[in-house]
Amino acid sequence: MTSLDTIKLIALSLSFAALSGCGDSKISAVKDTRLGSDEFTVGETLSKVKECKSSDWTSEIVNNSTIVTHTCTVKLDDELLNLAKQGELTALKARADLADLSVTQAVSQARGTHADALRHGQERATQAARRVAEVDRRIQNVATQQRSPFISINGTPLRRGEAPPDEATWEARRAENLAVVNGEKEKLLAEIEAEKQKTQAAIDAALKQIDDASTWNEKYTQEIQRTYQTMVKEVDAYYEKSHILKVKTVFRYREGGNAEPVSAALFIDELEGRSATPVYLMDPKRMREYLTYLTKSGIGMEANRLFEERFPIEHISGSDGGFRYKSAKSAT
Structure with a gap:
């Protein structure tokens, strides 16, 4: 107009x-x-x-x-x-x-959150496996490293005239190094476990949201029909x-x-x-x-x-x- x-x-x-x-x-x-x-x-x-x-x-x-x-x-x-x-x-x-758009969106959003949580968990698991493998290689290297007449107790090349470490000293240092690396692995495994639990909590929460929204979806359908029919009668009146x-x-x-x-x-x-x-x-x-x-x-x-x-x-x-x-x- x-x-x-x-x-x-x-x-x-x-x-x-x-x-x-x-x-x-x-x-x-x-x-x-x-x-x-x-x-x-x-x-x-x-x-x-x-x-x-x-x-x-x-x-x-x-x-x-x-x-x-x-x-x-x-x-x-x-x-x-x-x-x-x-x-x-x-x-x-x-x-x-x-009327059911909000609950439909809630179901869709919960499913998206669940998928993201699963994907995040898989990515973190892959990263964790790689980090653990790296630590294991370090442990293996320390455990199998042989004493050399050319390497000092600190792992650096010997200087001219410097005597190589004796067997007992070498083994003691190797045990110390193993303890350090094994400690790093324990700390890493604890971090991985905490992250795993956090991810699982997110997955569980998303599953609960899916279940809740799906339950409300049925209630929405019932209430939409009931409210609509009531309003139609009021319109007629x-x-x-x-x-x-x-x-x-x-x-x-x-x-x-x-x-x-x-x-x-x-x-x-x-x-x-x-x-x-x-x-x-x-x-x-x-x-x-x-x-x-x-x-x-x-x-x-x-x-x-x-x-x-x-x-x-x-x-x-x-x-x-x-x-x-x-x-x-x-x-x-």
């Missing part, structure tokens, strides 16, 4: 025709205004809107300007009512179809009752200036609803288009929003995540 700003620009660029000189009523001035080069005045155009079973004009002073409001009480025929109801039901069904629809078109008028359309909104049972460009000011036959556009998702019940409020399960945010019933009553 054409934006309200577009209408304003058209109105300002073409300018309103001179106001009627009959009397000094601000309402009359607005009603007698012609929008651009329109053949009919605003009042005449609005009087031709067949969807209005009654009309009313009011005015008030706001910030030194006169605000004039035209109120059209709509004839809510069966066709418009049924279209609105179907729009309401369609929006409700769409919300119900999306809501649309069986009578409702009052009014279209309010607001103009601003300053003495000596032009009248200017400010807003147009649909009021349902006296509560302001959605607004849109008042295309019916350009052509009174377009009021039907305006009403159809604003009621295409219903006439004020907002069943999809109520579905969200009444759905008894909530997703717990945070690192632990999970789901729970909103109240003990809901759980029973």
